[in-house]
Amino acid sequence: MTPGETAVADVSKDGAFVRKDAIFRNRITPDGPYTPESGRYHLYVSYACPWACRTLSLLHLKGLTQHVTVSSVHPTWQRTRPDDPDDKHAGWCFVGTDGASVSGPSGVGSFPGGPSYNCTPDHLFESTFVRDVYDRAMGGAAVGTRFTVPILWDKQTNTIVSNESSEIIRDLNSQFNAFADNKELDLYPEALRPAIDEVNEWVYHGINNGVYKCGFATSQGAYDAAVTELFRCLDRCEDILGKRRYIAGDVLTEADVRLFPTLVRFDEVYVVYFKTNKKFIHQYPNLWNYVKDVYQTPGMRHSVNMWHIKTHYFTSHPVLNANAIVPIGPDLNLDEPHDRHRFGAAK
Ligand SMILES: N[C@@H](CCC(=O)N[C@@H](CS)C(=O)NCC(=O)O)C(=O)O
Incomplete structure (x- = not known):
């Protein structure tokens, strides 16, 4: 290295x-x-x-x-x-x-x-x-x-x-619960650990790192394999999120904190920049409502800054985008109402 x-x-x-x-x-x-x-x-x-x-x-x-x-x-x-x-x-x-x-x-x-x-x-x-x-x-x-x-x-x-x-x-x-304002919130609760670990494993390989495998591939074969696996995993998320509010259970967990950052970048950046254009996230009803739901969870929006996201990817890798032009769209509204309350209130 x-x-x-x-x-x-x-x-x-x-x-x-x-x-x-x-x-x-x-x-x-x-x-x-x-x-x-x-x-x-x-x-x-x-x-x-x-x-x-x-x-x-x-x-x-x-x-x-x-x-x-x-x-x-x-x-x-x-x-x-x-x-x-x-x-x-x-x-x-x-x-x-x-x-x-x-x-x-x-x-x-x-x-x-x-x-x-x-x-x-x-x-x-x-x-x-x-x-x-x-x-x-x-x-x-x-x-x-x-x-x-x-x-x-x-x-x-x-x-x-x-x-x-x-x-x-x-x-x-x-480890910081002695002084955290929100010490009752446990994003890795004992009872959900097996489910969280299991979701994290395929979400990491297929989705979090999967988008990079699509974008940084330098051969058609490597891209094809990565993009196929990426959409298999997104379909799996869509299916799960049609049955429950969050990806590893009925409450927000670490698994959501790990899945969300990839999904919120997907339509704005990855679809164009990493060629993950088989489908947008906003074309998946459950995934798109889930993204808005997680974004609207108190605190979460402070981790999202679309100017940083778009500027970084489109201007940082001359090998992928020599002229560093940042495309205009799709400019989605993360504050639109979502339909996730159908699974009950966030706990
Ligand atoms: N395993 C690391 C990965 C972090 C990572 O890859 N960060 C990227 C930014 S998205 C980075 O800083 N890349 C700098 C580089 O590749 O030189 C983690 O999850 O903390």
């Missing part, structure tokens, strides 16, 4: 996208060394990234925004070592404390104003790039990792605790 590449380069000989595992896999536990404490941890996120948005959902659903601080990157990847002609890596950048891009040229100068902007400096170190945060944690020029978000940073020991969203959200759900 060379540091000059991103996940777009993680393609096998037969043209299939093969995601690299996250390398920081520590957990928050009462026994330490990473104990649950208010104010100790910092999340580095992108509002564009479906994996990072899982962690944002947890902060808002559990009421942890006063206890875990956040830095949010600009959506357009930038050259991270622009002065080194041999290092072509492009990745996440922060804005400066004046709100302007700190990384120079390449078209990110025109930011929208107002609340949709949501890009911050690195509040801890004023780094220019997420890559610099990895360098700091790895004691020099970081190698052997992609420079991904989310990152859970420990301000006490000054390092990365985890860069694996599935584990960060488990810990945010269960």
